[in-house]
Amino acid sequence: MYDVIVIGAGVIGGCVARELARYKAKVLVLDKENDVGNVTSMANSAIVHSGYDPKPGTNKAKYNVLGNKMYDLLTKELDVEFKRIGSLTCATNEEELEIIKSFVSRANDNGVEVKILNQEETRKIEPFVSDSVVGSLYAPSAGIINPFELCVGLFENALDNGVELLLNEEVVSIERLTNRFVVRTKDKEFETRVVVNAAGLYSDKIAKMVGIDYFNITPRKGEYFVLDHFEKPFVSHVIFPVPSEKGKGILVTPTTHNNYLLGPSSEFVEDKSDLSTDKPTLDNVRVNASKLVKNIPFNYIIRQFSGLRATGSTHxxxxxxxxxxxxxxxxxSPGLASAPAIGKEAVRLVNSVLHLETNPYFNPFRRKVIRLKKMSIEERNDLIKQDPSFGHIVCRCEGVSEGEVVDCIRRNAGARTIKGVKKRCRPGFGKCQGGFCEPLIMEILARELNLDPLNVRYDSVKSYILQSETKEGDK
Ligand SMILES: Cc1cc2nc3c(=O)[nH]c(=O)nc-3n(C[C@H](O)[C@H](O)[C@H](O)COP(=O)(O)OP(=O)(O)OC[C@H]3O[C@@H](n4cnc5c(N)ncnc54)[C@H](O)[C@@H]3O)c2cc1C
Structure with a gap:
C-alpha cells in the first residue's frame, strides 16, 4: 500500500514528489508518457514570471509570487540553469502606456516590485526594443529557466530520496474505498491512502474518475519559433506586449542556452494532443514579435513548436x-513559475490527511551536472584526463560530449530515448537538429541500456527509428 500516488510527472507532479520526499512516506508517481516532463512542462515560454499581472486574491497571483521567490534555492539545490533577467512589458502607444501604469497598483497588491520606465530608460536597458515602444513596466524578479532540466532535476532528486516512478502507465480508473483508493492502469493496480491529481490537460478526466466533475480543461495552443544562438548582442530581458484577455501575448525572450523564443500564439483547440503548427499563426507570431523588437534575425530560426495550456473552466x-x-x-500559465509553491501546498494538504513524519535523511542536493560548454579550457583538460569520453564531442552544434550523454543516462530518472538525451544535455537542439548527432546518441543509448539498436526509440514506446539491418551479410 502506498501513502501517496501522484498522477502526472510534469513540473507540478515533480514539485509534489520532491516535496513528499521530505517525509517518511511510500510515494509512487505514475505517468502515461515514456519520460518525465514530456508534455506541457517541456513546451512553454520557460519564464518564471514575476507575478505582477494575475488578479490579486487569485490562486494564480498567490502561487506565482510565492513560487518565484522559491526558485533561487530550488535551482541551486537541483543544479538547474536559472537567470533572473527581468521582464519589460512594453507599451507601443499612449493608450497602452496608461494601461501599464495601471498595473503598478496591481503589482503592489501582489507584493511584486515593478517600475515604469520611459522610452529613453527602456532603450537604455534594452536597446533592441522597437522604435514604437514608448515606455515599459520593468519587473526585475522575472527569470528564465531550463524547464526540461527542472523536471529532470526534480524527479532525479525525488528518486534519490526514495520516491518511486513508473512511466508508460496510463491511469484508466480510480476506485474509492474506505480510507484508500485503488488506482488502475492498463494491466496493473495499486492501493494508496491519498491520490494527487497532477495530470495537466487530463486533470479533469482523472477527477471525474472519483466523481469530481465541477471543472473542465480546454487546451489552448501556443506556437513558437526558436532562434539559434549567435555571437552578436540581442535582447537580454523578457519582452512582453501589453497583456490582453487572451493572455500575456507574443513575447521575445532569450533562453538559458542563449537561443531566443518568439511566441506563443493563443488559440483554443479541441484535441488535447494537437501539437501541430501552421503558417498563418506563425506569420502572426513574426508580425507581433516585430512590433516589440527591431531587426529580429529571422534567418536564425531553427525550429517551430507548440504547447497546450490546460485552461480550466474556473479560470x-x-x-x-x-x-x-x-x-x-x-x-x-503561470504554472511553471508557481510549481514550487503548488508542490508545497499539495504536501500541506497531504499532511492534513496523513500527518507524515519528516524524513531525517532527505538530501535536497542533486549531484552536479557536468556542462562541458560552460567550463574553461583548463577545467575541460583536467576532466578529459580523468575520463577521455568527455573529449569525444558527439554534438557539434551544442558542444556536447559523450561523457555528458552517458552521465544523463546513468542517473535516476535517466534518459531512455533520443529525445530524453536531447532534453537533458542538448544534442539535437542546435542548427542541424540532430542530423549529425542522432546516430551517435543511438549507439550510446544502445550500449548503455544494453539494447539492440533496432530497439532504441526516439520518444514514445512506439517511436522506433530503425526498421531492419541493411547489411546483415557484413556482420
Ligand atoms: C504555450 C505555453 C506557454 C507557457 N509559458 C509559461 C511560462 O512562461 N511560465 C509559466 O509559469 N508557465 C507557462 N506555461 C504553463 C506551464 O507550462 C504549465 O502550467 C505547467 O507546465 C503545467 O505542468 P503540469 O505538470 O500540470 O502539466 P504537464 O507537464 O502536462 O504534466 C502532466 C502529466 O500528466 C500525465 N498524465 C495525463 N493523464 C495521465 C493519465 N491518465 N495517467 C498517467 N499520467 C497522465 C501527462 O503525461 C503529463 O506528463 C505555459 C504553457 C504553455 C502551453
Missing amino acids: DFIIDERDGFITLGGIE
Whole structure:
C-alpha cells in the first residue's frame, strides 16, 4: 500500500514528489508518457514570471509570487540553469502606456516590485526594443529557466530520496474505498491512502474518475519559433506586449542556452494532443514579435513548436482536497513559475490527511551536472584526463560530449530515448537538429541500456527509428 500516488510527472507532479520526499512516506508517481516532463512542462515560454499581472486574491497571483521567490534555492539545490533577467512589458502607444501604469497598483497588491520606465530608460536597458515602444513596466524578479532540466532535476532528486516512478502507465480508473483508493492502469493496480491529481490537460478526466466533475480543461495552443544562438548582442530581458484577455501575448525572450523564443500564439483547440503548427499563426507570431523588437534575425530560426495550456473552466488554478483526493487542475500559465509553491501546498494538504513524519535523511542536493560548454579550457583538460569520453564531442552544434550523454543516462530518472538525451544535455537542439548527432546518441543509448539498436526509440514506446539491418551479410 502506498501513502501517496501522484498522477502526472510534469513540473507540478515533480514539485509534489520532491516535496513528499521530505517525509517518511511510500510515494509512487505514475505517468502515461515514456519520460518525465514530456508534455506541457517541456513546451512553454520557460519564464518564471514575476507575478505582477494575475488578479490579486487569485490562486494564480498567490502561487506565482510565492513560487518565484522559491526558485533561487530550488535551482541551486537541483543544479538547474536559472537567470533572473527581468521582464519589460512594453507599451507601443499612449493608450497602452496608461494601461501599464495601471498595473503598478496591481503589482503592489501582489507584493511584486515593478517600475515604469520611459522610452529613453527602456532603450537604455534594452536597446533592441522597437522604435514604437514608448515606455515599459520593468519587473526585475522575472527569470528564465531550463524547464526540461527542472523536471529532470526534480524527479532525479525525488528518486534519490526514495520516491518511486513508473512511466508508460496510463491511469484508466480510480476506485474509492474506505480510507484508500485503488488506482488502475492498463494491466496493473495499486492501493494508496491519498491520490494527487497532477495530470495537466487530463486533470479533469482523472477527477471525474472519483466523481469530481465541477471543472473542465480546454487546451489552448501556443506556437513558437526558436532562434539559434549567435555571437552578436540581442535582447537580454523578457519582452512582453501589453497583456490582453487572451493572455500575456507574443513575447521575445532569450533562453538559458542563449537561443531566443518568439511566441506563443493563443488559440483554443479541441484535441488535447494537437501539437501541430501552421503558417498563418506563425506569420502572426513574426508580425507581433516585430512590433516589440527591431531587426529580429529571422534567418536564425531553427525550429517551430507548440504547447497546450490546460485552461480550466474556473479560470484559476484548482487546488483542493476532498477525502484524500487532491486536485491540482487548470494549471496553465503561470504554472511553471508557481510549481514550487503548488508542490508545497499539495504536501500541506497531504499532511492534513496523513500527518507524515519528516524524513531525517532527505538530501535536497542533486549531484552536479557536468556542462562541458560552460567550463574553461583548463577545467575541460583536467576532466578529459580523468575520463577521455568527455573529449569525444558527439554534438557539434551544442558542444556536447559523450561523457555528458552517458552521465544523463546513468542517473535516476535517466534518459531512455533520443529525445530524453536531447532534453537533458542538448544534442539535437542546435542548427542541424540532430542530423549529425542522432546516430551517435543511438549507439550510446544502445550500449548503455544494453539494447539492440533496432530497439532504441526516439520518444514514445512506439517511436522506433530503425526498421531492419541493411547489411546483415557484413556482420
Ligand atoms: C504555450 C505555453 C506557454 C507557457 N509559458 C509559461 C511560462 O512562461 N511560465 C509559466 O509559469 N508557465 C507557462 N506555461 C504553463 C506551464 O507550462 C504549465 O502550467 C505547467 O507546465 C503545467 O505542468 P503540469 O505538470 O500540470 O502539466 P504537464 O507537464 O502536462 O504534466 C502532466 C502529466 O500528466 C500525465 N498524465 C495525463 N493523464 C495521465 C493519465 N491518465 N495517467 C498517467 N499520467 C497522465 C501527462 O503525461 C503529463 O506528463 C505555459 C504553457 C504553455 C502551453
